[in-house]
Amino acid sequence: MIIIHFLAGLAFEGMGLAAYLQLRQGSELPLGRHMKWLAAFGFAAGATSWIDMFLVSGNLEYVQVLTIFRIIAQPLTGLLLFRFGWGIMREIPLPAWTIFIPGVLIVPIAYVVTYAATTFITPSPIEIPVDIWSRYILYLPGSIMAGVGFIRQWNLQRKKKLFDVANLLMGAGLAFLFEAFIVGLVVPAAPYGPTSYYNYDRVMYNAFSGESSGAAMFSGFTTWLDYQRILDVTGLPIEFWRMVSTFAVTFFVVRGLGVFDAIRKRQLRELQEDRDRAQKEAISTQITARQTAERWTDVLVNINRQIMTMENVDGILHYITENARRLLQANFVGLALLKDAPDILELRCYSIERHTRIVEIPQRIQNPMLLETLRTCQSYCSSGLEESGQMEGITCDLGGPVKGFGIVRLELDNQPIGVLWATRSDDLPCTETDMIWLNCMADQVVISIQHGLMTSQLQSLSVTEERARIARDMHDGLAQVLGYLNLEVQTLDALLKQGKQAALSEELDKMRESIRIANADVRENILSLRTTLASDKGLVSAIGEYLEEFGIQTGIETCFANKVEDGFHLSSIAEVQLVCILQEALANVRKHAHARQVQVELSRKVDGKGFLCLRVIDDGIGLTQQPSDHSFGLKTMTERANSVGGMLALHSTPGNGTTVDCRLPCLETEVLNKSKPLSL
Amino acid sequence: MNLREWALPVYTILTQMAIGMLLVLWILRSVWHGKYKIGLLEHVTRDPLLIILTTTVLGMIGAHFHLSKPFLSFLAIRNFGTSWLSREIVFTLWFFFLVTVLWYMQWYRKGTWKIKTVTGWLAIAFGLVTVYCMGSIYLLPTQAAWDTVETIPSYFGTMLILGVMAVAAILIMDLRFSELRLGRAMIGSRMLVEQAVRRLAVAALVILLPVLFLNLYHLHNLQTGSALAQASYELLMDLYKPLLIARFLMLFLGVGCLVFPVAMMKRTRKTVQEIFTPIYLACLLVIIGEVLGRFLFYAAHIRIGL
Numbered sequence: 011m012i013i014i015h016f017l018a019g020l021a022f023e024g025m026g027l028a029a030y031l032q033l034r035q036g037s038e039l040p041l042g043r044h045m046k047w048l049a050a051f052g053f054a055a056g057a058t059s060w061i062d063m064f065l066v067s068g069n070l071e072y073v074q075v076l077t078i079f080r081i082i083a084q085p086l087t088g089l090l091l092f093r094f095g096w097g098i099m100r101e102i103p104l105p106a107w108t109i110f111i112p113g114v115l116i117v118p119i120a121y122v123v124t125y126a127a128t129t130f131i132t133p134s135p136i137e138i139p140v141d142i143w144s145r146y147i148l149y150l151p152g153s154i155m156a157g158v159g160f161i162r163q164w165n166l167q168r169k170k171k172l173f174d175v176a177n178l179l180m181g182a183g184l185a186f187l188f189e190a191f192i193v194g195l196v197v198p199a200a201p202y203g204p205t206s207y208y209n210y211d212r213v214m215y216n217a218f219s220g221e222s223s224g225a226a227m228f229s230g231f232t233t234w235l236d237y238q239r240i241l242d243v244t245g246l247p248i249e250f251w252r253m254v255s256t257f258a259v260t261f262f263v264v265r266g267l268g269v270f271d272a273i274r275k276r277q278l279r280e281l282q283e284d285r286d287r288a289q290k291e292a293i294s295t296q297i298t299a300r301q302t303a304e305r306w307t308d309v310l311v312n313i314n315r316q317i318m319t320m321e322n323v324d325g326i327l328h329y330i331t332e333n334a335r336r337l338l339q340a341n342f343v344g345l346a347l348l349k350d351a352p353d354i355l356e357l358r359c360y361s362i363e364r365h366t367r368i369v370e371i372p373q374r375i376q377n378p379m380l381l382e383t384l385r386t387c388q389s390y391c392s393s394g395l396e397e398s399g400q401m402e403g404i405t406c407d408l409g410g411p412v413k414g415f416g417i418v419r420l421e422l423d424n425q426p427i428g429v430l431w432a433t434r435s436d437d438l439p440c441t442e443t444d445m446i447w448l449n450c451m452a453d454q455v456v457i458s459i460q461h462g463l464m465t466s467q468l469q470s471l472s473v474t475e476e477r478a479r480i481a482r483d484m485h486d487g488l489a490q491v492l493g494y495l496n497l498e499v500q501t502l503d504a505l506l507k508q509g510k511q512a513a514l515s516e517e518l519d520k521m522r523e524s525i526r527i528a529n530a531d532v533r534e535n536i537l538s539l540r541t542t543l544a545s546d547k548g549l550v551s552a553i554g555e556y557l558e559e560f561g562i563q564t565g566i567e568t569c570f571a572n573k574v575e576d577g578f579h580l581s582s583i584a585e586v587q588l589v590c591i592l593q594e595a596l597a598n599v600r601k602h603a604h605a606r607q608v609q610v611e612l613s614r615k616v617d618g619k620g621f622l623c624l625r626v627i628d629d630g631i632g633l634t635q636q637p638s639d640h641s642f643g644l645k646t647m648t649e650r651a652n653s654v655g656g657m658l659a660l661h662s663t664p665g666n667g668t669t670v671d672c673r674l675p676c677l678e679t680e681v682l683n684k685s686k687p688l689s690l
Numbered sequence: 691m692n693l694r695e696w697a698l699p700v701y702t703i704l705t706q707m708a709i710g711m712l713l714v715l716w717i718l719r720s721v722w723h724g725k726y727k728i729g730l731l732e733h734v735t736r737d738p739l740l741i742i743l744t745t746t747v748l749g750m751i752g753a754h755f756h757l758s759k760p761f762l763s764f765l766a767i768r769n770f771g772t773s774w775l776s777r778e779i780v781f782t783l784w785f786f787f788l789v790t791v792l793w794y795m796q797w798y799r800k801g802t803w804k805i806k807t808v809t810g811w812l813a814i815a816f817g818l819v820t821v822y823c824m825g826s827i828y829l830l831p832t833q834a835a836w837d838t839v840e841t842i843p844s845y846f847g848t849m850l851i852l853g854v855m856a857v858a859a860i861l862i863m864d865l866r867f868s869e870l871r872l873g874r875a876m877i878g879s880r881m882l883v884e885q886a887v888r889r890l891a892v893a894a895l896v897i898l899l900p901v902l903f904l905n906l907y908h909l910h911n912l913q914t915g916s917a918l919a920q921a922s923y924e925l926l927m928d929l930y931k932p933l934l935i936a937r938f939l940m941l942f943l944g945v946g947c948l949v950f951p952v953a954m955m956k957r958t959r960k961t962v963q964e965i966f967t968p969i970y971l972a973c974l975l976v977i978i979g980e981v982l983g984r985f986l987f988y989a990a991h992i993r994i995g996l
Contacts, residue, residue: 106870109867112970116859117745120974131929
């Protein structure tokens, strides 16, 4: 018996220590709040068991003191168990109706407490009622509540998939329920109810008939409520079963405390997973943002290339609106420009899912939001609070329903020239980033329009310049020849009147020669004009045709060698200048070189960046003297080459012909690649 | 007292508590009328009426365990003209019947405000008569400890103190239940319950004084009474002295547990729901005190003759 009490006490102390260490370790888990009560219960229960150990040892010297300690320790232990059970049971919120449980139990509790109080005045020793009622009133409900609390924890951890720990918690719950029976219900014999019913009186009394039905037979549940009966049936004293119960509780509770570590590990794992997930999301977002930026950059580069190559402005606007709609995931993008008056806004270009169009028939914009944005100098991003009337006509009846939109004003030299806007029919909100991109597109629209205007001005200037050149050529060539012929005609008239036949014939030959030269000049000018303006044929074929015509007209043998195999790309201005330089060079050959043959070569040089080389080689008399700074033709050729970033050189020695060497820069390969149509 | 005899305190205490609860609730209802909306009052008094009915039923069931032949209990009403016990049973049944009707009307939202008010007061009237009958049963010349002028007033005192304490606990319990179940209490109900609990705390303090006076006066009468009365007094002061002390202690502690937290509510900044535990404890202690008192009442009698 001493060993039994010792082991039971040891088990309880161990459980108290384990709970205390867990308490010291600290935990943010709600379950941790009750560890102090579990620890206190373990220590107190251990102390009670060890007091029992000393009491059964038969040392009578300190019996009274020990009995007093036990009278204090036992209800205290029960109270601590009650407190622990109460806390752990309520740890997981109970259903609302359980609020009424204390209300329902208040009267039975009051009667039990009162009845218990009355038993203290019976002749039995005080430690007996203390033992009995601390078991009935404290141990029994405390153990049941602790058992229920652990079983509820089992259910909770099972839902969290901590199955191993959950099973231990279930074991702890069942162990506490066993403890409730073995410690809370089995009480020592006493001369008052309810123990008297199965200890002493053993008389069954029918409360309804008022008759005695003889001695009570032990049967069913009551069989197990008596110390003696437990011993009779099992052959082992109640103390042994209590020790078993204590071991079971200690084992499962101590092992179940692993829930703290398991949950801590799980929290760490969840944190790690959250961090990994966040990292993946960040990377994914970065990739998406980069891809978006790349798509936008591609489009912007392409627009700039189109602007640089002076493509048609309408084509550029078409491209801008189409790509803006695609990249902004909009259902409609519109571009409207001001016409004549400052408040007349007309749709110029729009893009919807089916197509993108340049508007040929003017369509006036009357949406108040668009007009307001035009008046103010601020972009507008929809907030979702706009009234339906404000969005009326925003898609010009071309797009679907509108849920969000962004509008940007177009400005040229700080003056409004129109608006660019995009609408969405889905729930995707219009963000600040969308507005930034829309502003970029608006800038491109303005730049393309500005370039269009400049190109137009440049073309006018070129026409004027060409007219001046033709006038100069006519003045220097045809007008002088005609003036000379007029003088010759007067001379012929005088010679004819004087009858000088030989002189007349000589003058006529001179006149014929002058007319031939004038005719050649005029033909050359016509050829030049035709070649320059017919650039749509392609540069190489234009040069070939020109040389062939030049040879027929002048009788100089021409030879064209195109050594560029993989093609070349010059800007359209550079192509024009190249043709002009070739014409000037050939005109010089015809006029001054007395050449029989002229050779034209096109080749490509790679010197850091690519150059197209034009070389004109004649077999004429060469330059008899160095060309002066005032040599008008040479100066014009050099200026033309320089204007497009190229250079021109002249090589000649008297009697060995002349070589004109011109280099013009080609367009960058990267630019060319990026200017290819995007595969959308 | 053996276990069978405990059926008597069960019946008397539970029935007196039920009557006291209905009386206190109906007084509050009358006080609240005009200040609060009727819908709110109906809501607040709904669950307490169920508890009153349940308490009455439990009391009646408990009473049967005291009878030798419970199935023949109805025969007791035959002596209505001569027996206080028969009268007690009849009036208890009337009280039970009216409380049932009242609960039905309140629970299923039947009847008008006036009908419920009248029914309630009628039930209370029968309840008060029941308590009077209960007390009169014990005015037996052969029982010196019972046959005193304090017996009937002390029964009414028990009825009042238990009614006050139980209604305070029930109102808070119901408020908490509403908040948990619905996520919030009905608008105004928290203020109403708080005011009610404050008034009930004052009422408990006021009722405690006559109850104490009656108990002390009863002891004095026993001490200075006949030889039998003195024998009862000796019994109380000897064998049952710890229980007598415990009875007074419970009563003081119980009322203190109600009054003190309510008085400190403003200072501690606690809501009425947060002081439920001490109020529940107060109610429990007072019930224990009253059950002990009733136990002592039955235990202290010494009979003359048969």
